[in-house]
Amino acid sequence: MNTQEILHIALKLAGLQDTPADSGVVVAGENIRKIAFGVDIEVAELLLARELGVDAVITHHPKGGLPMVEFHNVMSNQIDRMVTAGVPINKAQKALHERMEEVSRSHHVANYDRVMSAARLMKMPFIVIHTPADILAENLVQEHLDKCLGNTGKAVVKDVVEALEQLPEYRNTLAKPIIRVGRESDYAGRVFVTMAGGTSGGANVIRAYFEAGVGTLVVMHMPDDAIKAVKEQNIGNVVVAGHMASDSVGINQLICELKKKGLQVLRMSGVIEP
Template sequence: MGLSTTEIMDLSLELVDWDTIPGDSTIYVPGEDIETALVGIDLESPEIQLAAQEGYDLALAHHPTGDRARLEFTAVLEKQISFMTAHGVPEDVASAAAKGLIDRMDHAAHSMNFRHDPSIAELLGQPYMNIHLAPDEIGRRMMDEVADSLADDASVGDLVDAFYAEFDEFQDAQTEIKTRLGDAENELGTVAVHHAAGTNGGADVARAYFEHGVDTVVYIHIGPGDTQTLREEFQDSGKNLVITGHIASDAIGLNVLIDTLEAHGVECTPISGCTIGR
């Protein structure tokens, strides 16, 4: 007997010792006795149809596409605040730094056709779900452990080298780890790995970290406008912003989830970014 979609979701929660499904993760079409899964970072209408055509028991996406996972996405963004306060940013400052991002995402939810992909899966009778926050949290913890393992006098370049040495995903990626602010020779100092909070925090969140004792912020992606703002404000300050790459970073936690599913008898076919590091 294979697993149910509920059991698969529960497995993802067990990996991070959570007991509540995050707002960005949803079972759109439930399934039972799942023995095969098409797994990808982005699985939308075409991939759902592919899964049905090829006879997969489940289409398992990482990124949310609709329903609750989009409408409740802003609740996940509250983790932006808790990550900042854990690194010494006062709560009122952290809340203010995250407010713009949360407002933008709240507005964006009203423009989305969040029933599109789930309705395709329903029409085809194709079990379909997404698991977003738990794999990202796995990746964040693993990157945080690498940062914590470095010597007190480590440089930014030492962190980048350690990421490459530790993670096949970064070695295999077509993107490179970039230091968008600062320099490889800069002292690493206090590090905040800001991942697994829905999305990156942009310039506002990085600024809050920099102004309250964090020397190096690690994002998995950032926009060019935010990079330029931070360069104008913090160039030559000794502060550093390291960008590890979106898909490669997501693949770290997803590979742990895929390995766990396969250990429980679910044969996984990785596509759409999930082949990185495998």
């Protein structure tokens, strides 16, 4: 199997026709049988992977080239998710705009060639698979919570956390799901999962969700300034499911598919065993 075929498997599994800006083949390779897959791959992980005799390395978070430089453009995908939640499309776009510019500025000054050049010099096939895995995680977690919580309208935020911990990645992680805004006994209301779209949309995006009728937002992670702002808004609840665990929910679905194709996959650098 080659690197492009592996990427295609991820796209197909996530229901994507085109390769998102934050994903792609960084260093192409052929005859791949053994893969190392990590949430974050730096030069040290590439060296370790070579010592372990792998034929290719997959990183979840973009670590080089266009997937890193164009990362902010993927955030526009959050608009579709916000619209699904009931946010008017024009409001969704405006709520996201400032945060997209902030992420763009941050990545514009980053060393986008550091890991990529190391992989290239090592002749190590290197793939970035970010948005496809996040979509898989978002879909699975939403379906699971819908099934567990039902439509009684009486679920509280503690029920959301307990339902998350039924999934193996959240059960096995050291960083358990946690309530960042709200209390265990607060009514959850409509529970909505947002995990794809690059990174956190920030306080304005979260407010837009709440104003559209979402009662509890389930996210991978949230920066402190956004948590502070959302607490001040005093509209809804936020459950931070956990970064490594949530990433692993999507990654493990892809790993399962790659194994079905006969590939050996080593989990490393943050990927939690299911």
